[in-house]
Amino acid sequence: GEDVEQSLFLSVREGDSSVINCTYTDSSSTYLYWYKQEPGAGLQLLTYIFSNMDMKQDQRLTVLLNKKDKHLSLRIADTQTGDSAIYFCAESPKTLSGGSYIPTFGRGTSLIVHP
């Protein structure tokens, strides 16, 4: 079955870089995602990476994928207090029925940014 593992907490100082790590088990995953959830809100997609890519950069966000080790990481440069939230890693194969995606989520990493 699918399983996504993340560390539960990460604390960083404002201005430093944050690195959130994730491991997954399903080698057939097509997409790997990072979602952000702020208190009392739904999840918001931050970025995603295709399984045939090693890296993707989007402004302050860098995603690294190690397919051999099934390891995904999210690096946030110049972390700000507004980045404090829960970050979820998710994986999804492409289904045969209708071609939809069904993300399986980890438990989330709570990022705390302090001044």
Added chain:
Amino acid sequence: EAGVVQSPRYKIIEKKQPVAFWCNPISGHNTLYWYLQNLGQGPELLIRYENEEAVDDSQLPKDRFSAERLKGVDSTLKIQPAELGDSAVYLCASSLVSTGELFFGEGSRLTVL
């Protein structure tokens, strides 16, 4: 463009009572998902719709949970009767078939007393 809209945002009921949650997906999104999120956990899929057809409902406790998506647009998730363990946030999301991006609503937080 409006996002995914869910209601109610909060609901407090006594056990054994029924409850229903409503979701309006983003216009044009043919795939709709209901996820359950327990405190401190990631979302877990309950049911997925492709247009009006439920194509993945293996995780839906069918003895007490039911869902429908009339005309392939809005969806309703019902629990009857509710149990204490049903206290959680119920998240609705929608997506286009051609992409992997899910758009989530703010969720409906259920407390069963």
